[in-house]
Amino acid sequence: MMTNGTVLRTKDLSIGYRRARKAPVVIAGDLNFSLRPGELVCLLGPNGAGKSTLMRTLARLQPSLSGKIWLDERPLDELRPGQLARRLSIVLTDRVDVGAMSGYGLVSLGRHPYTGWTGTMSEQDQQIVQWALHAVRAKDLSDRLTVEMSDGERQKVLIARALAQQPRVMLLDEPTAFLDLPRRVEVMDLLRRLASENSQAILLSTHDLDLALRNADRLWLLSAGGDLLDGAPEDLILNGAFERVFSAEGVTFDRERGSFHTRQEACGRLRLEGDGVAAFWTRRALERIGYAVERAGENGQSSSFASNDNPPQPVNGAVTVRKHDAGLTYMLDIEGREERFATLNALTTYLRRGGAGGESDAKVDEDLYARG
Amino acid sequence: MNRENVPFASSGIRVHPSLTRGFSLAPGLLLAGLALVALAAFMLSLAVGSVRIPLDEIVSVLLGGEASKQAWATIVLKFRLPKALTAMLAGAALSVSGLQMQTLFRNPLAGPFVLGISSGASLGVALTVLLAGVAVGLGGSTTLLAGISLAGDASLALSAIAGSGLVLLLVMSVARRVQSGMTLLILGLMFGYTTSALVSVLIYFSVVERIQAYISWTFGSFGGVTWRQLQVMAPAIVLGLAGGHLLMKPLNALLLGETYALSLGLNVRRVRLAIIGTSAVLAGVVTAFCGPIGFLGIAVPHLCRSLLHTSDHRLLLPAVSFMGATLALGADIVAGLPGSQLTLPLNAVTALLGAPVVIWVILRQRNLRQAFAG
Numbered sequence: 001m002m003t004n005g006t007v008l009r010t011k012d013l014s015i016g017y018r019r020a021r022k023a024p025v026v027i028a029g030d031l032n033f034s035l036r037p038g039e040l041v042c043l044l045g046p047n048g049a050g051k052s053t054l055m056r057t058l059a060r061l062q063p064s065l066s067g068k069i070w071l072d073e074r075p076l077d078e079l080r081p082g083q084l085a086r087r088l089s090i091v092l093t094d095r096v097d098v099g100a101m102s103g104y105g106l107v108s109l110g111r112h113p114y115t116g117w118t119g120t121m122s123e124q125d126q127q128i129v130q131w132a133l134h135a136v137r138a139k140d141l142s143d144r145l146t147v148e149m150s151d152g153e154r155q156k157v158l159i160a161r162a163l164a165q166q167p168r169v170m171l172l173d174e175p176t177a178f179l180d181l182p183r184r185v186e187v188m189d190l191l192r193r194l195a196s197e198n199s200q201a202i203l204l205s206t207h208d209l210d211l212a213l214r215n216a217d218r219l220w221l222l223s224a225g226g227d228l229l230d231g232a233p234e235d236l237i238l239n240g241a242f243e244r245v246f247s248a249e250g251v252t253f254d255r256e257r258g259s260f261h262t263r264q265e266a267c268g269r270l271r272l273e274g275d276g277v278a279a280f281w282t283r284r285a286l287e288r289i290g291y292a293v294e295r296a297g298e299n300g301q302s303s304s305f306a307s308n309d310n311p312p313q314p315v316n317g318a319v320t321v322r323k324h325d326a327g328l329t330y331m332l333d334i335e336g337r338e339e340r341f342a343t344l345n346a347l348t349t350y351l352r353r354g355g356a357g358g359e360s361d362a363k364v365d366e367d368l369y370a371r372g
Numbered sequence: 373m374n375r376e377n378v379p380f381a382s383s384g385i386r387v388h389p390s391l392t393r394g395f396s397l398a399p400g401l402l403l404a405g406l407a408l409v410a411l412a413a414f415m416l417s418l419a420v421g422s423v424r425i426p427l428d429e430i431v432s433v434l435l436g437g438e439a440s441k442q443a444w445a446t447i448v449l450k451f452r453l454p455k456a457l458t459a460m461l462a463g464a465a466l467s468v469s470g471l472q473m474q475t476l477f478r479n480p481l482a483g484p485f486v487l488g489i490s491s492g493a494s495l496g497v498a499l500t501v502l503l504a505g506v507a508v509g510l511g512g513s514t515t516l517l518a519g520i521s522l523a524g525d526a527s528l529a530l531s532a533i534a535g536s537g538l539v540l541l542l543v544m545s546v547a548r549r550v551q552s553g554m555t556l557l558i559l560g561l562m563f564g565y566t567t568s569a570l571v572s573v574l575i576y577f578s579v580v581e582r583i584q585a586y587i588s589w590t591f592g593s594f595g596g597v598t599w600r601q602l603q604v605m606a607p608a609i610v611l612g613l614a615g616g617h618l619l620m621k622p623l624n625a626l627l628l629g630e631t632y633a634l635s636l637g638l639n640v641r642r643v644r645l646a647i648i649g650t651s652a653v654l655a656g657v658v659t660a661f662c663g664p665i666g667f668l669g670i671a672v673p674h675l676c677r678s679l680l681h682t683s684d685h686r687l688l689l690p691a692v693s694f695m696g697a698t699l700a701l702g703a704d705i706v707a708g709l710p711g712s713q714l715t716l717p718l719n720a721v722t723a724l725l726g727a728p729v730v731i732w733v734i735l736r737q738r739n740l741r742q743a744f745a746g
Contacts, residue, residue: 085637099683
């Protein structure tokens with residue numbers, strides 16, 4: 001099914017808003033990009049960079065300021081509304097309130113570009129609705145009323161609705177915005193699968209950097225200045241584009257872990273011994289309360305976000321994670337004293353209280369947790 | 373890339389039988405039931421009133437036969453039949469208009485009356501009826517007080533349609549600028565106040581006979597419509613109802629909101645105008661001939677959604693037509709106080725019947741947005 005052709009491309013596209021008797025507000029200009037069948041592209045950018053404007057322009061919900069868009073090798077503005085609806089579908093952020101309508105009924109609305117004036121569906125239309133519900137793993141939602149669905153379920157049905165239009169291109173504006181984490185992962189996974197299974201091009205905007213980095217075939221980074229950087233997620237991280245677009249006061253992007261951190265001075269430096277999952281989360285806990293963490297066996301270079309710019313501080317102490325039958329024990333060796341903790345909560349509480357000063361309390365906590 | 377090869381309609385997906393039927397049996401039966409109830413209400417409204425006429429006599433009169441009493445044939449043919457037909461048409465028209473407005477504005481409290489369409493019609497009628505009175509009051513010719521001819525009816529209807537159409541266009545032009553439906557409701561309310569202020573001014577300068585004519589018009593009545601007036605009213609309403617039913621698919625798409633409707637290939641601007649057009653004709657014509665009849669337009673769509681558990685306009689449009697006709701006939705029967713020589717103002721009855729319904733619908737739903745379909 002894969003073809004080398006593009007399904008959507010733009011030439012010198014300029015997006016923004018026209019104003020009466022004034023110069024138009026250009027949000028982004030000189031955009032040249034293309035979407036290929038079967039790929040999932042995530043559109044990322046800070047708030048106000050114009051992600052929604054770009055989506056709306058590509059869906060012809062608002063006019064472009066200049067430049068051209070081709071959909072299926074035909075100029076977008078020459079397509080009739082029905083032709084456009086059979087090639088491109090959208091999922092918006094707006095909450096949809098259709099009242100007393102089943103999941104099946106909602107997905108059926110996606111067949112409107114194909115049905116006659118009454119909207120009565122043929123056998124084939126009905127099969128496609130079934131297929132769309134099946135594709136998003138929502139066949140069980142067929143008879144449920146949309147008002148009774150959870151946000152995640154409704155989002156799946158709305159994606160099925162967009163799918164029922166049999167589009168070449170699907171545009172989704174922040175499809176994961178109102179979902180909890182497991183649902184976000186599920187929806188992203190679903191979209192990725194749909195793109196490759198149906199040779200559709202899927203473009204979605206999101207603020208979910210982590211999921212975008214993991215799932216997108218390509219990222220489009222729209223910067224506040226109106227530049228669009230296009231590339232594989234990994235390329236954009238390695239060449240620093242990601243950091244540039246999202247650089248903001250007090251926040252840095254950690255290339256090593258692919259996530260953002262607030263920039264802060266490390267309050268101390270600890271050496272961590274241990275391995276596996278326990279060590280990973282111990283590190284997270286220590287970093288959360290402001291320590292730079294150095295793994296045993298590393299020489300302290302670039303192993304911690306706080307050390308990126310600053311010269312390494314002297315090591316203040318060491319934490320060792322021990323695994324035994326009863327669970328985990330965290331041993332802290334700091335300023336010549338040794339303490340044992342049954343939980344990370346006890347360890348971090350102890351460290352936050354400045355060690356010796358809060359010792360007795362922390363020990364009490366530890367005992368409580370150990371017994372509990 | 374060949375679109376036919378895309379595995380969208382790939383076979384191997386079993387289709388659940390209950391879903392392939394389109395309309396399942398139950399809604400079809402419900403519609404038939406609603407139609408039967410409307411027919412029963414129609415027959416009842418011919419039978420009851422100041423004089424009770426047996427059903428078999430009515431049937432024989434309707435079939436062109438003789439009644440055992442000559443007076444009964446006259447009562448049925450000259451008074452009750454046109455009144456019942458008017459009530460059916462008006463009830464259906466107001467309900468369809470209300471449903472369209474609720475879907476278009478995505479607001480559960482929308483309706484011809486709430487958005488000021490009836491107020492617009494009132495102003496149009498007031499200008500026609502009362503301005504003539506003003507002319508008389510200022511020393512004009514008394515011939516203007518003569519009875520209303522067919523041409524007069526047409527001008528009354530036209531002025532009501534013009535008034536309601538103008539209000540709808542005003543509301544729509546504002547609707548395109550504002551996001552909140554609440555703004556539109558306030559606008560409708562304010563327009564209502566403005567209208568009544570203008571009408572007050574007209575009344576102040578008009579003559580007593582004209583004022584009385586106007587005020588009794590505002591009470592609402594199905595009984596004032598003669599066969600000759602029906603010749604104007606019925607075709608207009610039937611056309612409006614047909615137009616309204618033609619919009620079932622766009623109305624369903626609009627349940628998703630205008631942006632989604634646009635993305636489904638709907639020409640939203642044209643559809644919006646069509647909805648406004650049919651709604652204005654329906655509400656305007658009814659208001660012109662029967663006066664501003666409140667509540668039916670808001671209450672009936674809610675009743676039908678609760679009854680049919682659907683927001684699909686393919687079912688709702690015929691359902692609200694039947695139920696609107698039934699309730700209008702019912703309200704008219706109650707207003708006629710069967711067995712007595714008294715009648716109540718029709719609007720008092722529709723409000724007394726309609727207000728509890730609206731209250732019930734609102735209290736019954738935990739969430740108002742759920743109460744209303746889109």
